[in-house]
Amino acid sequence: MSAPNVGGSADGSVRLPKAMKVKNKQPAQRQITAEQILREAKEIQLEDDFKAPKTIITDPQELAEYRLRKRKEFEDTARRVGRWNHSIWIKYAHWEESQKDFRRARSVWERAIDVDYTNTNFWLKYAEMEMRHRFVNHARNVWDRAVSLLPRIDQLWYKYIHMEEMVKETAKARLIFDRWMAFEPDHAAWMAYIKFELRYNEVDRARAVFERYCEVLPSVKAWVRYAKFELQHNDVARARGCYERAMEALGEDCHVEEFFLRFAEFEEMVKEHERARAIYQYALDHLPKAAAQELYTRFVAFEKQHGSREGIEDVVLSKRRFTYEQEIAANPLNYDAWFDYVKLEESTGNHERIREVYERAVANLPPGNEKRFWQRYIYLWIKYALFEELDAGDMDKAREVYRTALKLVPHSRFTFAKLWLLAAKLEVRAKRLPAARKILGLALGSCPKGKLFKEYIQLEMTLGNIDRCRTLYEKYLEWNPANASAWLKYAELEVALAEAGRARALFELAISQPVLDMPEALWKAYIDFEIAQGNRERTRLLYERLLDRTKHVKVWLSLAKFEAEPLPQPEEEEEQQEGEEAQQRQPPPGEGASPAERERQPPPGEGASPAEREARAVRARGVYERGLRALREGAPDAKEEAVMLLEAWRDFEAACSDFRRRVEVAAAVTAVERKMPRRIKRKRAITNEAGLASGMEEYYDYVFPEEAGAAPNLKLLEAAMRWKRQKLAGGGGEGEAAGDGEQQQQQQDGDGQDEEQQQQQEEEEQEEEY
Numbered sequence: 001m002s003a004p005n006v007g008g009s010a011d012g013s014v015r016l017p018k019a020m021k022v023k024n025k026q027p028a029q030r031q032i033t034a035e036q037i038l039r040e041a042k043e044i045q046l047e048d049d050f051k052a053p054k055t056i057i058t059d060p061q062e063l064a065e066y067r068l069r070k071r072k073e074f075e076d077t078a079r080r081v082g083r084w085n086h087s088i089w090i091k092y093a094h095w096e097e098s099q100k101d102f103r104r105a106r107s108v109w110e111r112a113i114d115v116d117y118t119n120t121n122f123w124l125k126y127a128e129m130e131m132r133h134r135f136v137n138h139a140r141n142v143w144d145r146a147v148s149l150l151p152r153i154d155q156l157w158y159k160y161i162h163m164e165e166m167v168k169e170t171a172k173a174r175l176i177f178d179r180w181m182a183f184e185p186d187h188a189a190w191m192a193y194i195k196f197e198l199r200y201n202e203v204d205r206a207r208a209v210f211e212r213y214c215e216v217l218p219s220v221k222a223w224v225r226y227a228k229f230e231l232q233h234n235d236v237a238r239a240r241g242c243y244e245r246a247m248e249a250l251g252e253d254c255h256v257e258e259f260f261l262r263f264a265e266f267e268e269m270v271k272e273h274e275r276a277r278a279i280y281q282y283a284l285d286h287l288p289k290a291a292a293q294e295l296y297t298r299f300v301a302f303e304k305q306h307g308s309r310e311g312i313e314d315v316v317l318s319k320r321r322f323t324y325e326q327e328i329a330a331n332p333l334n335y336d337a338w339f340d341y342v343k344l345e346e347s348t349g350n351h352e353r354i355r356e357v358y359e360r361a362v363a364n365l366p367p368g369n370e371k372r373f374w375q376r377y378i379y380l381w382i383k384y385a386l387f388e389e390l391d392a393g394d395m396d397k398a399r400e401v402y403r404t405a406l407k408l409v410p411h412s413r414f415t416f417a418k419l420w421l422l423a424a425k426l427e428v429r430a431k432r433l434p435a436a437r438k439i440l441g442l443a444l445g446s447c448p449k450g451k452l453f454k455e456y457i458q459l460e461m462t463l464g465n466i467d468r469c470r471t472l473y474e475k476y477l478e479w480n481p482a483n484a485s486a487w488l489k490y491a492e493l494e495v496a497l498a499e500a501g502r503a504r505a506l507f508e509l510a511i512s513q514p515v516l517d518m519p520e521a522l523w524k525a526y527i528d529f530e531i532a533q534g535n536r537e538r539t540r541l542l543y544e545r546l547l548d549r550t551k552h553v554k555v556w557l558s559l560a561k562f563e564a565e566p567l568p569q570p571e572e573e574e575e576q577q578e579g580e581e582a583q584q585r586q587p588p589p590g591e592g593a594s595p596a597e598r599e600r601q602p603p604p605g606e607g608a609s610p611a612e613r614e615a616r617a618v619r620a621r622g623v624y625e626r627g628l629r630a631l632r633e634g635a636p637d638a639k640e641e642a643v644m645l646l647e648a649w650r651d652f653e654a655a656c657s658d659f660r661r662r663v664e665v666a667a668a669v670t671a672v673e674r675k676m677p678r679r680i681k682r683k684r685a686i687t688n689e690a691g692l693a694s695g696m697e698e699y700y701d702y703v704f705p706e707e708a709g710a711a712p713n714l715k716l717l718e719a720a721m722r723w724k725r726q727k728l729a730g731g732g733g734e735g736e737a738a739g740d741g742e743q744q745q746q747q748q749d750g751d752g753q754d755e756e757q758q759q760q761q762e763e764e765e766q767e768e769e770y
Helices: 034-045 060-081 087-098 102-115 120-132 136-149 154-166 170-181 187-199 203-216 220-232 236-254 257-269 273-286 293-306 309-330 335-348 351-362 377-391 395-408 417-429 433-446 450-463 466-479 484-496 500-511 519-532 536-549 553-564 571-576 610-634 639-658 662-674 705-710 714-729 733-747 753-764
Strands: 678-687 693-703
Touching: 060 087, 087 102, 087 120, 102 120, 120 136, 120 154, 136 154, 136 170, 154 170, 154 187, 170 187, 170 203, 187 203, 187 220, 203 220, 220 236, 220 257, 236 257, 257 273, 257 293, 273 293, 273 309, 309 335, 335 351, 335 377, 351 377, 377 395, 377 417, 395 417, 417 433, 417 450, 433 450, 450 466, 450 484, 466 484, 484 500, 484 519, 500 519, 519 536, 519 553, 536 553, 553 610, 553 639, 610 639, 639 662, 639 693
Parallel strands: none
Antiparallel strands: 678 693
16 A cells, blocks of 8 residues: 655646745844744753652672773773863862772872862862871871962961871871971961960060061061050050161161051150150151151140140141141242241241242242242242241341342342342341442343432432432433433422422423333322422413323323413412411302302412403413314314313303302303304224124214304204204193294295105204203
8 A cells, every 4th residue: 555645636746835925024022033943952951850860779890880980981081181181180089088089099190189289279178188097197198288389378288287286196297387488478377387386375486486487577567566565465665665666677667657667656655745746747747748647646645635725836837837748849939838838937937947948949940030020039039038038036147047038039130139138238227337338239230220319319318318219210311311200309409409490400300311111190290390480471471381292181281271370379479378278258249149149259270360360361362263263173083072172161261150140150151152063873893803894883073163064964953953852841832832833834945855865864863961
């Protein structure tokens, strides 16, 4: 019977199944990665569900076969991977040990050691096997071989010594320690040896070990442990000797925070507070701040517990001193840090320490010969000299400080007037005037400065040496003839000495100089001098000479004020007329004058008749007219100055009411007001840095009456403003408003009516009457 033709046709051809189409080709929401598949397969392999069946062996022959089979498996595995998989040897040796065949087990361990004798695990498990089964000599042999081959493995030594202690072989353990110490191990090995000796109460042996320990490993840790050992055995002298010997043996290496902390704690523990304080202070003086934070904290706590207020302050000073020392070490040219350091030392009052800090500070010269580098540095010398003079009271030392500082400054490039002056004033205070004059003379000869001249002149003036003052002023002006202040001071000196001729000559020389830094102050002082002398003609001539040089509005105002006011009376005339100044003045004639105006007192200094006052007013009015004409013709754009002049003129005319009639005053004021301009608001283009227009801005401009013809729309604007005021008044009636409208209509042309109305609307809100 033949098998049916599955999946075939009648003619014998094979038909494949119809391919299925995947309807949804979107990725599944939960994706399975290759990593997940591998991890699950590994977990399945590591499952411990399967356990080998337990075999029970009862026949010796079967046992021999089992052992032969297992040894063959171990040998094959060891031969295959034993060179790099050391766990195979351990399993093999443990199996032989479990079979109680120690000879074969030792053979396996020996073979493993031959493969890799540096594997510490082989030696440890080999020796532990011998120790478990009480083969002490075998174990000792294994440990001896291990420490001989691997002397730097501390665990082997520890296990070897521990075994000897367990079997009560103390001497052998000590010998092992001695062998170990010959290799100079680390601190833990030495401490283990010391603890071993102490367990058997061998204090002397332990001390000897400490001596060897500190000799082989000279370190802070070794000496501190030695000192603690001596302290535990109540030997304070030996403990202190350990710290002292450590400082001698270690030198700079003992300058660490831990050593000083332990030393100070030891002294504090044995009630030696002064020793502890000295140790703290020594440590703070020699350790950097960053490495002494805990030390400083402990010192503060120590002083709070055992010290006084002064001791606590010393601690704070020591900390701040550390801070400044660090800043100075980082940058010796940080003069601000030196200033703070000096201030700290000055607060303590220790002159030797203060001098030391000053000397260290001034030894750091600036890096270049530029004044900006020396400006802070020179104050160190100044403060040094002031300290020697005021605090230390050593005038000779202060004089020497100034002399050294003056030698250091490169006076050919720049100088410091303050330094010269302080040196000279020191000699003045010491009543050595020739020395002071010599210092100032040397300063003026080598590096003259205005401040030096002023102070030297002031010194001679205080001493009453007028001739020296004149000589110094002459030297001053020869050195800097453009200094208007020097001319003024020289002239003031002559005026104070009642030398009017000399003062006038000085003023003439001063204003004749081609270059002056403040000529306006000099001219004003000259004019005030002539006014004080009561010479009107000379003063008027001075004003005219000044107007030849400048047409400034302030000159015109000052001249007008001078012409309008009387000259001050000399002192002799003031004494003669002292009683007449209380008399009342006659009221001016005029209509409409009130009784209060008739009883007014004359202004101070005005005792002249009305005719003289009227003459002064006429001259002042002429000055105003000349000034206005000069400003309008010489500087047409100086409109604000012209307005200022007109305002002063108007105020002047209004102030003439005390000797003129009201009608005349009002007419004069009105005449001036007719000259006043109008202020209008205009627009102008703004240009940027590239010269392109960037917008418009508004500004105020003044239109004077003589400029009215040049403004085409000014009359139209006046008519518009007048019409607007009448309309806003609202009280004139419709007929009057119509009459004004008709008059306005007659003034406008038919063609320009619309344009004028638009202009009126634009200018109504922009125009202001001044």
